[in-house]
Amino acid sequence: MSTDLHAPPVLSTPAEYIFQDPTPSSALSSENRPDRSDDELFTVYEIARTAAEIQARNWSRVALQFPDAMLADAPWVVGALDTELGKLQYSEGNSAAESIEQGAGALEEAQRKQKRNIRLYILADTSYSACCVDEIAAEHADADAVVHYGRACLSPTARLPVLHIFTRQALDYDAIAESFGQEFNGKETKAIIMADVMFQEHVAPICERLKAQGYNHIVATEIIRDPSSTIPNRSLPSLDPASAEKHDYDLHEYHLFHISTPPTSLLLSLSSRLASLRLYPTPSSPYTTTTSLPDPSATPSMLRRRYALVLRLTTASIIGILVNTLSVKNYMSTISTLREQIASAGKKSYTIVVGKLNAAKLANFAEIDGWVVVGCWESGLVDQDGLFKPVITPFELALAMQGDESRIWTGEWWGGIEGVKSEANPNTESTESQETVQKETAENIDGGVDEEESEPPVFDLRTGKLVSNSRPMRVAIRSSPPAGNAMQPNSGITRTQPNGSALVKRGTGEIALVNGVASPGAEFLRSKRTWQGLGTDFNPGEDEESAVIEEGRSGVARGYIVGEEQMRS
Incomplete structure (x- = not known):
């Protein structure tokens, strides 16, 4: 027996899910703010130093x-x-007037600085990846600096x-010293003291x-x-204060004591670079948005899960490159390098x-087997x-x-683009990988062996199943010519001219070949997508015959x- 509905069914996403703010409510609550x-x-916002830097850099x-978490203080700042x-401008003007005898040039420079109108803009739309500088938003305001x-x-x-x-931010030195003594009993313990950037001034x-x-x-x-340093964004000074050279530390002998x-x-x-990691949690503050303290002992298990994701990408045929920042330096050269790596492995990239990032966005691209993120070293871990x-x-x-023979997991891990050796020229698209693929294909065809048969089978190490098409860009093109034939301009791919005519009509439903290879995305659209857009749910034969034209209704x-019988309706 069906039940009566007393309210319409929910067919849309609740309104509270539209904007997902990762900042805990405790950080934004006015009751919890000191x-x-x-x-x-x-003092907290270093107003004097900020104003001096702005004035000095013009x-x-x-x-x-x-x-x-700091937006509530933005108007005051x-x-x-x-x-x-x-x-500062008033004091500079007075000092220049007093030293006018030094020359007219000094006075004009001081007057120019005094008349300079400095405008300040608040950027308040960086809920996601707030650790990165939002250069795009700053350029909307035509800003000189951030x-x-x-x-x-x-x-x-x-x-x-x-x-x-x-x-x-304030810290209790006595509590930190007591916590350090509980973690390390021996006085000869080698330890590196590190803190979050908000507490860095307390390290010394x-x-x-x-x-x-x-x-x-x-x-x-x-x-x-320097995020690419051994300890990201940190340097280690010399042990000997009188020495001008840096000391070569064996980090495997040192323990890391991290504040915050x-x-x-x-x-x-850092899990594979130091002997151990110890954490000191700082008091809850509206300026620190993390509410839970991670367990360093669980880091090896997290690394194993990351390696499992790596194994899933080994059999992926189509890989998507996600660019979630346009402000990090060298992101263009990193994208070019990633494309080259994917192409050299015989895979397709978009x-x-x-x-x-969220599941709804990525689910729109069902043909993508895996993703790689181009971002900073913190937001790159999704x-x-x-x-x-x-x-x-x-x-x-x-x-x-x-390859499976050369892949060795040492435990080393990098989060951002720092672990990538980028190309020298990011604007030049490298074609060496495509040429290598075509050369291997031509050699296989000349030898009379289909490349699909000559390549070793690829198995998914997680499931043990055979992957039939893990390298779609290495498909053998039997119509490819020998290596001695002329090459097409700007393509680097050899082709033979057809015997009949220069133009050949493509059959209905066939996929056009780009550089001799069918697009994996187009193949997925044709064979695997159940819904391909409006107008695609008809039978193939219906598109060939047009509908019969009939006279419809007219009038007011x-x-x-209706029709020729002049019947009114």
């Missing part, structure tokens, strides 16, 4: 990028910066200069306190803007520019929950494209005339 005075905010249009910049507030991945930018303000004082307690092998990290919650990508990167196809990093793709709505 009541800071103006003097405290002046920036006129400055974009201020805030994460969601703009007002404080305007006031501080006005003070001031980035909060924690950052420190990836080099491509176009605009950036001033990073990590914001100053903490190391001095630990050395005063008898720990002799404590090394303090320093911030550098690190990103998962950092744990995976490049898609996307912002925040959570696989709810995704239909695996999403890996460029470093993992390089492993997947290697008061009384239509």
Whole structure:
């Protein structure tokens, strides 16, 4: 017996799911925000240093990028910066007037700076990947530079200069020293002290306190803007203060003591480079959006899951390149390198520019067997929950494209484009891989052996099943000519001229060949997609015969005339 409906069925996505903000509600709640005075905010946001940098670099249009957790303070920061910049311009004008005897040039330069109108813009739409500098949004405001507030991945930018303000956060040195003593009992323990960028200014004082307690092998990290360094964005100073040369550390002998919650990508990167990882959680703050503390002991299992994703990509025939940032330097050369790696493995690649990744976006491309993300070293690690196809990093793709005999998993891991050796010229599309494929194909055909029969079978190591078409771009073209025939211009592919005519009519339903190879995407559309768009749900024969033309109704709505019999309806 059917039940009566008292409300219409829900056929759409709930409104609260339209915007998925990854920032915890506790970070945005006004009740959980500390009541800071103006003097405290002046120190936290480093207003004096920011204004001095803007004035010294002659920036006129400055974009201020805030994460969601700091947006409530953005209006106050703009007002404080305007006031501080006005003070600096006034003081420079007075000092130049007092030193007019030094020359007219100095006075004109000071007057120009004083009359310069500095405009500040708030960038407030960076809910996703707020660690990266949003150069695209800044260019909408025609900004000269970007001031980035909060924690950052420190990836080099491509176009605009950036001033990073990590914001100053307080720490309890006594609690940290006590926690360090509980983790490491021996005074001879070799340890590296590292903190999130928001707490970096406390690293040196903490190391001095630990050395005063008898720990002799404590090394303090320093911030550098280099995600490709052994410890991302960190450098290790010399052990001997009198030595000008850097000390060569054997990181496998050192333990890492990290202050605050690190990103998962950092744990995976350092798991194989140091002896162990120990974490010190910082107090909950509206400026730190992570609510749970990861377990470093679970890092090996996470690496094994990542390797399982790599194995899934080894048998993929079509790989999608996801570009989720346009601000990281060298992203174009990285895309070119990834295309070359995929093509050299005989696979097809498609490049898609996307912002925040979710299952709904990626599910629109059913023909893609796997994805590789081009982004910063933090956002390149994508959570696989709810995704239909695996999403890996460029470093993992390089492993997947290697053969089973040469692929060796050492535990090393890179999160972003830093693990890719990019081409020198990103604007030049390399064709060496395609030429190699064509050469191998021609050799197989000349030898009288079909390439599909000569290549070893490919098995999925997870399921043990045979994969029939893991390299669609290596399909043998029996119509290909010997290597001595002329080559088509701008293609690098040899072809023979047909015996009959220069033009050959393509059969109905056949897929056109591009460079002698059928597009895997078009083949998937023809053979595997159940719905191919509007107008494709008819029988093939119906498109060949047109409908019979009949006379319809005419007249006005008061009384239509139907057909020739002049009947009104």
